[in-house]
Amino acid sequence: MADTAVLRQRAPERRREPGPPRGAGVPAGLLRTARPRQWIKNVLVVAAPAAAGELFSWYALGRLALVFALFTACAAAVYLVNDARDAEADRAHPVKRHRPVAAGQVPVPVAYVAGGALGVLGPVVAAWLCPPAVAVVLTAYLAMQLAYCVSLKHVLVVDLAVVTTGFLMRAMIGGLALGIPLSRWFLVTTGFGALFMVAAKRYSEAVQMAGKAGATRALLTEYTTGYLRFVWQLAAGVAVLGYCLWAMEEGGVPHTSVLPWRQLSMVAFVLAVLRYAIFADRGTAGEPEDVVLRDRALALIGVVWAAMYGLAVANW
Numbered sequence: 001m002a003d004t005a006v007l008r009q010r011a012p013e014r015r016r017e018p019g020p021p022r023g024a025g026v027p028a029g030l031l032r033t034a035r036p037r038q039w040i041k042n043v044l045v046v047a048a049p050a051a052a053g054e055l056f057s058w059y060a061l062g063r064l065a066l067v068f069a070l071f072t073a074c075a076a077a078v079y080l081v082n083d084a085r086d087a088e089a090d091r092a093h094p095v096k097r098h099r100p101v102a103a104g105q106v107p108v109p110v111a112y113v114a115g116g117a118l119g120v121l122g123p124v125v126a127a128w129l130c131p132p133a134v135a136v137v138l139t140a141y142l143a144m145q146l147a148y149c150v151s152l153k154h155v156l157v158v159d160l161a162v163v164t165t166g167f168l169m170r171a172m173i174g175g176l177a178l179g180i181p182l183s184r185w186f187l188v189t190t191g192f193g194a195l196f197m198v199a200a201k202r203y204s205e206a207v208q209m210a211g212k213a214g215a216t217r218a219l220l221t222e223y224t225t226g227y228l229r230f231v232w233q234l235a236a237g238v239a240v241l242g243y244c245l246w247a248m249e250e251g252g253v254p255h256t257s258v259l260p261w262r263q264l265s266m267v268a269f270v271l272a273v274l275r276y277a278i279f280a281d282r283g284t285a286g287e288p289e290d291v292v293l294r295d296r297a298l299a300l301i302g303v304v305w306a307a308m309y310g311l312a313v314a315n316w
Helices: 002-010 026-033 036-051 058-085 108-129 132-150 158-178 184-209 225-248 261-282 288-294 296-314
Strands: none
Touching (some): 026 058, 026 108, 036 058, 036 158, 036 184, 036 288, 036 296, 058 132, 184 225, 225 261, 261 296, 288 296
């Protein structure tokens, strides 16, 4: 009896795999699959109106709130379809296996139906309430992202371009909704800034998953860390150059502010890129919103930059 007791004490305890939260049903699972934390990316819809100083009116705020909601619905549709397609592969991933669809909290058919409904709702409402260009961009975003889920995410370089274009569309759609002309340097800065963050995230994933089984992003085994490092360094350089040219572009408008805030904002922008590059170099640059929110210095630099550019727009 004593020997049996000792053996029981020495027997290793089985670790219980965490499953879906207790009491959580399909609606809660659908909400989690829609990635509420990712919705912060859709704040980019205010980028063009804010840069043009066209943000502070009830009409603009109402229109941008609607565009934000529509883009969020379309992005959620993509997440739902993507998780439904990747359910089997996600179950082999140490983190993604806890996603609601992979964990069985949300049935795969339900995810497909919810994703399809949101995917149809977004462009239809946009065509009804917004300028035609907004519906076109949302439709193009859905088509591109669904093609990415099906096949494009397996094509080298194209996968980076598709994800980057998704960020660029977010930045463009606010200007299109309000009829604001988009500066070429604004588009260059936004596009290459997005590529910088996307490549940094891929580089971090490649570093963290090196030598580990269960990677669901197949292209991580085809990209080399050296190549991904080259991409994010190149993109960072072009983004900084584009922003400097954008900030120095006077456009024939005289400035009577106390200080050249728009030009001074270049310092904050460069510091933000350099700070973000620390995490990229370490291989810890995951989701952009997580990097910004968890690093106080980077968040502070962002606030200073926003204040400087706001003063420039207000011509104070």
